[in-house]
Amino acid sequence: MTSTSPRIVIIARESDAGAAALGALAAKLGASEIRWLAPRDVDELDRVAASDKLVVLFPTQADFLSALWEGRVSAETWSRVSVRFASPAAVPDAELARATIDAWRAWSIRQRRRRVVAGTILSLIALAAAATLVAVL
Amino acid sequence: MIAIALLLAVPVAMWIAQSIALRACGRAIRAQLGGNDLPPPVEQTLRAATHTGMACVVLAYPLLRGVTPLAYYAPFFRLDAAGREFAWGAAAATLYLSLLHVAWAATDQARFEVRHRTGRIVRKLLLAPVAGLLIAAVEELLFRAVLLADLLESLPIGAAIAIGTLAFASAHYVRRVKRYWTIVGHLALGLLLCTAFVATHTLWLPLGLHAAGVTLLSGMRPLVRYTGPPWLVGASIFPYAGVVGVAALLLLTLQVWLRFGGALT
Numbered sequence: 001m002t003s004t005s006p007r008i009v010i011i012a013r014e015s016d017a018g019a020a021a022l023g024a025l026a027a028k029l030g031a032s033e034i035r036w037l038a039p040r041d042v043d044e045l046d047r048v049a050a051s052d053k054l055v056v057l058f059p060t061q062a063d064f065l066s067a068l069w070e071g072r073v074s075a076e077t078w079s080r081v082s083v084r085f086a087s088p089a090a091v092p093d094a095e096l097a098r099a100t101i102d103a104w105r106a107w108s109i110r111q112r113r114r115r116v117v118a119g120t121i122l123s124l125i126a127l128a129a130a131a132t133l134v135a136v137l
Numbered sequence: 138m139i140a141i142a143l144l145l146a147v148p149v150a151m152w153i154a155q156s157i158a159l160r161a162c163g164r165a166i167r168a169q170l171g172g173n174d175l176p177p178p179v180e181q182t183l184r185a186a187t188h189t190g191m192a193c194v195v196l197a198y199p200l201l202r203g204v205t206p207l208a209y210y211a212p213f214f215r216l217d218a219a220g221r222e223f224a225w226g227a228a229a230a231t232l233y234l235s236l237l238h239v240a241w242a243a244t245d246q247a248r249f250e251v252r253h254r255t256g257r258i259v260r261k262l263l264l265a266p267v268a269g270l271l272i273a274a275v276e277e278l279l280f281r282a283v284l285l286a287d288l289l290e291s292l293p294i295g296a297a298i299a300i301g302t303l304a305f306a307s308a309h310y311v312r313r314v315k316r317y318w319t320i321v322g323h324l325a326l327g328l329l330l331c332t333a334f335v336a337t338h339t340l341w342l343p344l345g346l347h348a349a350g351v352t353l354l355s356g357m358r359p360l361v362r363y364t365g366p367p368w369l370v371g372a373s374i375f376p377y378a379g380v381v382g383v384a385a386l387l388l389l390t391l392q393v394w395l396r397f398g399g400a401l402t
Contacts, residue, residue: 119244119365123381126236127388134229134392 005032006055006082009048011063013038018059021086025057029084039063043072045081054081061085062103069107139201140194140287144279144304147190148311154186155179171312183312191279198283213282213340222337222397226345229392233385234353237376238361246365247376253359261359269352277344280305280327281334294335302327322371322378325386326350332390336397346389350377 008031010022026034037044045056058064064083067073148170156166158179171183199209241247251258284304288297305327306320333343354374363370371378377386 115245116366116369119241119246119369120381122240122244123237123369126240127233127381127385130233130236130385131388131392133232134389135396137225137228137396 005030006053007031007033007035008055008057009035009037009045010057011037011039011042011067012057012059016059018086022057022059025084025086029055031055039067042067042070045073046077049077049081056081056083057086058083059086061099062106065100065103066107069104069111138287138291140198140284141300141304143194143198143201144284144308147187147194150190151183151186151311155183158182169313171314173313191275194283195275195278198287210278210282213286213338215339215341218337218339219341222339222341223345225396226333226342226347227349228345229389230346230349231353233389234350234376237381237385238357241363241365241370244365246363246370248362248364249360250362251360252362258359262356265356266348266352268355269348269350272351273344273347276305277330277334277340277347280308281330281343282340285331285334289335298328298331298335301331305330316372318367319372319375319378322375322382322386325383325390326377329386329390329393333393333397336394342393342397346393 006029008026008029010019010026012019012022014036023034035048037048048054058067064085068078151170155170155175159166162176162179164176164179175183196206199206202209238247242249253261280301285297285301288300292300302324306323309323310317310320330343330347333346334340336342354376358374363373363376367379369379369381370376371382376382
């Protein structure tokens with residue numbers, strides 16, 4: 001390993017189906033250090049990305065876009081790291097917009113479902129709070 | 138049952154007025170009341186006929202019973218209960234609506250954003266309490282002091298409340314509207330207001346509940362956009378038509394009944 005070998009963070013679990021391909025890509029890039037971060041812990045990138053030799057590997061472009069849109073990693077961190085995908089190896093320009101839109105749409109649907117569940121729970125809490133306050137009026 | 142007959146006469150009068158106005162504009166008469174494609178003069182005639190019809194019922198009902206309107210309506214505005222019941226109703230409606238909207242805003246089911254010019258928003262906000270009080274006053278006089286009071290004289294309480302609730306909700310859909318599923322919310326609201334009237338025998342409590350609700354919703358309307366699913370946040374100006382809104386109205390109905398004793402004499 002040379003002093004310029006990158007530190008690599010893989011945004012996936014070692015037990016995931018595509019982990020082998022990600023590990024192989026990391027080795028191919030000559031990683032000096034490999035770290036696995038589960039997608040739900042992606043916000044730790046802010047702490048881990050101390051130098052600009054960090055390469056972040058995502059299984060797919062959609063996984064990267066989800067992490068980007070969730071807004072849990074700072075813009076400064078994104079600008080410092082280098083992002084790579086295990087698959088597909090490259091997306092032709094003509095399909096890039098469609099792939100991005102599809103990924104955004106899927107993320108939006110997941111996000112909306114999460115917010116509806118949260119909204120329902122918080123609504124019930126609000127009803128209980130209102131009923132309590134009205135009872136003591 | 139004089140009240141029901143008078144109330145049913147209002148949509149008939151509205152349809153006659155609409156038909157005359159349509160013919161005057163050279164348009165064909167239609168069976169349904171209202172619609173987005175009505176020429177402005179016909180729309181204005183229909184609106185005037187609606188308000189006039191409601192006012193006539195409010196004035197005519199006591200006269201048909203052989204009393205002056207003042208003598209008939211005065212007992213529903215007993216001063217000993219005025220401040221307390223009106224304030225309770227207004228506070229309760231405000232608490233429920235406010236806390237629900239906080240929950241919805243926190244979870245992006247409703248977004249508060251400035252969508253009109255400042256002058257227009259200020260004007261709407263200043264008019265909201267006036268509109269709220271006026272709308273509530275007219276509807277409470279009509280549906281509680283006239284209709285429900287009349288029904289209570291000849292029917293058991295449950296039947297009177299059921300018919301009163303149905304009449305109140307249906308009246309909001311006499312004219313063609315964008316959506317009809319929101320009648321669930323109006324039924325729950327009608328039940329609340331009828332219960333409030335029966336529990337207290339005055340108009341102060343239903344007036345407080347109704348006026349505060351209309352004031353808050355019409356005041357928020359230029360500033361809020363409901364982004365959640367309709368089953369959760371209702372629709373447009375009817376956020377109480379969703380599951381949560383209906384649950385809130387039913388819960389408040391129970392609280393009204395328990396708090397004000399449900400005296401039946």
